[in-house]
Amino acid sequence: MGVKVKTLLIIHGWTYTIEPWTKVVASLKDRGVEVEQLRVPGLTEESSKVFTIEDYVQWLDKKLAGRKDVAVLGHSNGGRIALNYLTKNPDGFKQLILLNSAGIYYPPQAKSLKRRIARVLAKIGKPLAKLPLLRKVFYRLIGSDYGRAPENMKQTLSNMLESDKVFDASLVKTSKISILWGEDDQVTPIGMGKKLHQQLKGSSWRQFADWKHAPYITHPEQLTEAILEVLD
Template identity: 50%
Template sequence: MTKTLYIIHGWTYSVEPWNKTIKLLNDNYKIKVKMLHVPGLTDPSKKVWNIDEYVKWADSLLPEDAVVLGHSNGGRILLNLLSRQPARVSHLILLDAAGVYEPSKKRDILRAISQLFAPLKQIKILRKLLHRIIGAGDYEKAPENMKKTLTNMLDSDRQLDISKVKVKTDILWGELDKITPPRHAQKMHQQIKKSRLKLFSNWTHAPYICDPEGLALAISEVMEAKR
């Protein structure tokens, strides 16, 4: 019997890197994947999005009994949806998900530096150098409307209450993830009562690139598991 998995991808402008994992899921494990193309990223949009609009977008596309996987920013969208509608789907899989807010003096200092040198951003070379210094590579690559959207996404983590998620949840995470580090996985596991956590020693933030075979197997196992 073929099962269906809905995926909301992370901050990327192409889902092509997912192709091998999707093929393995379909061919080896009889899991049909429906990739939801996120507005402004893989689905073009010129508007500035906020988390409320992304929640409404996801809510409009997911069936009530969906098994859904959220990677990185996709996980953030799903956590916000399920914090408001705790049983909206039947099974949530969080893959190196975003959504944990951590106060950061370093980030605040770097933002202040960025604002201080704002006039220099008109000079392309200096702008790229500044963003490299403050660790904002994705921000630099994004079009203007998505730069504002990315800021909205990061700021939304302050209000997110992950403990309100009540649905069956599996948390799959790479120990080598430096973007959403494993301590975020531990926090999500502690706050979501119906959750299981599995860490993978060879995974980075994008296991669909570094280990598509292992990712496909891990997804199939959590979809098959009874509890």
């Protein structure tokens, strides 16, 4: 198939390495797509700063300066950053692909519990360090990468979750939004994806059986094909 977009920028999620994306990136490049993985400050680019969603929007704005004719793929927190960017910069880039994205307030009981725990841990990180068993249980509930986070990024995560409460998806305007979601995602549940699809008028939706939160690890070939199918 002919791929018109010259460059696909990938904004990863809440992780401290881009290595797990290697297979998908290589496959896309083999199919003629120029891929660039952005290193997110505080995660894959070292920083001691506590970030707000506005900080990340400004960071992405600098990365995209003069590069409107690109597609952006945002996974999880990367999707959150891209969505908030588009509320301020409607024509900032050509196409958005959301993969199991975060960014909207979605408080069913299990998800709400994870959010509450994240906020609590951001406040009690030092006392919790004295309770290793309890710490491990909490970290399993909210995701292993949180357990690896330095204190500034624990507060950053709390800031991200708070920003979801005021995010208005109706302000997102771009020529094309494609949403890819895993039916078995327990981090950003499929109900969140359907809510996002409903709010993003004109967006396309595809859901995939057996995909969890990181299909770039578990289903790299299938994810590659899914990206190519929606990429302009």
